Amino acid sequence: MLLTNLLKTSTFRLAVIYLALFVTSVIALLGYIYWNTAGFLARQTDQAVEAEIQGLAEQYAQGGLPLLVHTVIQRSRDPRQSLYLVLDPRGNVLAGNLDAKPAALQGPDGYVEFNYQRRTMEGVERHAARARYIELPEGFFLLVGRDVEERRNIESLITASLIWAVALTLGLGLIGGLIMSRNMLARLDDINRTSREIMRGDLARRIPVSGTGDELDQLAGNLNNMLEQIEALMMGMREVTDNVAHDLRSPLNRLRNRLEVTLMKPASEADYKEVLEKTISEADHLLTTFNALLSIARAEARSSRESMVDVDVSALVLDAVELYEPVAEEANLTLKAEVPSGLKLFANREILSQAIANLIDNAIKHGRKGEDGGEITVTAALSQGRVVLSVADNGPGIPEADRARVLERFVRLEASRNTPGSGLGLSLAAAAARLHNGQIELSDAGPGLRVTLSLPV
Incomplete structure (x- = not known):
């Protein structure tokens, strides 16, 4: 055999x-x-x-x-x-x-x-x-x-030497071919065995690398990198599913209980109107969460790259600042923009606009400095062939140990539990950065938090 x-x-x-x-x-x-x-x-x-x-x-x-x-x-x-x-x-x-x-x-x-x-x-x-x-x-x-x-x-x-030379060449060649085939077959068997174990559900398995640096090692390395990404995506999907079930269960329960309580007791027209308004508000919150999840999924699937066009980033940032100025004033915050005109970027307008809006909204929600309010600064600049967008506040900031974690879906720190939101704002911004082959960085604004998007033109 x-x-x-x-x-x-x-x-x-x-x-x-x-x-x-x-x-x-x-x-x-x-x-x-x-x-x-x-x-x-x-x-x-x-x-x-x-x-x-x-x-x-x-x-x-x-x-x-x-x-x-x-x-x-x-x-x-x-x-x-x-x-x-x-x-x-x-x-x-x-x-x-x-x-x-x-x-x-x-x-x-x-x-x-x-x-x-x-x-x-x-x-x-x-x-x-x-x-x-x-x-x-x-x-x-x-x-x-x-x-x-x-x-x-x-x-x-x-003549005899010719015959012996041909016979020895054939014999040694066949033996060498069998040895090489045996070694190759053994390495391919390792790959097939690992693949079968992965198909059975063991996503932590990796293809062994011999260390010779040959083409099979390169193939194994690429397959291992692919498996790591698949495992990360599967874990992310599992976490998203768990987080969606956990975070949406409470508002759905509140919505159901409110309607059930209203139906159990006599209520006036004003009471019904108030309950319906609260129900609509809860539904809007759920729709916002689902829309954010869909945007993140589209960005990570890179299907949105097909709708990329030349975008005027300067106008996009100024429009977002103008939209959120009234909200910032209500929160006793000052929102200002430092954006030069004419910044262009080949990007998906919808996702980039939503990412900028999420960063400003996140800064308004978490950038207060006590009751005295604070200041939020939105900047944009062109540096070394990249458009660098930055939103900085002078609030409490985020500890360095938590900065990578808050970019994941539904992650909310204890200090933010009492503020409205679903924990998807920074996740969408991170997905937008990956979609545009850019980076997102969270740093200390001294005091406060600075979130920087660096996107190649």
Whole structure:
């Protein structure tokens, strides 16, 4: 089963493809070496035979047949690799180191290849030879050749080396492919095993990283980052669900109890009107909460990027300040804006406007400094290719340890429990920052809180 899985892996198939290319290259290289070596040895043999024939032809031209026979007899005493044979017209051997004329037929190139008996110290050996015939005048016959047994042995050795090289390459390549496939399959099994555990609900599981930094490690790292984001989103969704159930249960209970109490006792028209007005107010509060949640969801899903346009941020901030000035005056607060004209930003107008409004509303609710009121300053500026929006108050501020937590949904600190709200204002501002690839930062205004949105133009 394991071997079947190994053979099915893309790594093994890729190894086989590379192995086939490598074996083809080895065969071509060794074949070229064999062809050149064998060709060189064959040419060397033929050149030696041609040189012998040329020398004997000169001897024949100078002294005729007697000098040729004498020369062949002299050379046959120490023949080394050379072969000689001189025959008379009746086929009798006059000189040479061969016993008879070879029975092999002459080839198209004028050469004949044959086997002959060679006497050595160990006895008689059968060797291969390559020679050339020459017909002399008056029916005499001359053969000059070379012993090619050593050449044939070299060619056989090269052929055997070629076969062994191809066989070893194939064997080692297949073994290497199986080893690589096994390692790859083991790592992929880890990924598949982790994926199955995650699908069963264990979102805390992560894909193991070997530490080699290869492409599988990079894939595992990216998948782990994705899993962390998915886990964070799932936890956020779980928290939102719990918070929605917790925070909306009280107003719904109040609304139901108020209506139930009103129906249980006799009431005048004025009483009914008052109860209905309170009911509408509670419903408006619930709708505001749900609208804020929908805005946050749209911003985090990044679906609102499709409706982005060039926005005049200066006008947007001034409109929000003008809208909240009466509310600030009622809370005994001074609301002022320090905004240059002409600030432009490619953004979602609705979400950015709602984020600015939420920051100002949040500052009005929590930016009082006792009964003496206080001051809220809204600023906007262009800095290093980013539009920086800031809302600062001189209220009690937020402790540094809680500043990251208040950006989550439905988080309200103890000091804010008595003020109206749902704990979604800063969450929406944070979602707007993420939608526009920007950042949100909470800092100390000395005294008070400063919330800064930094958004790339």
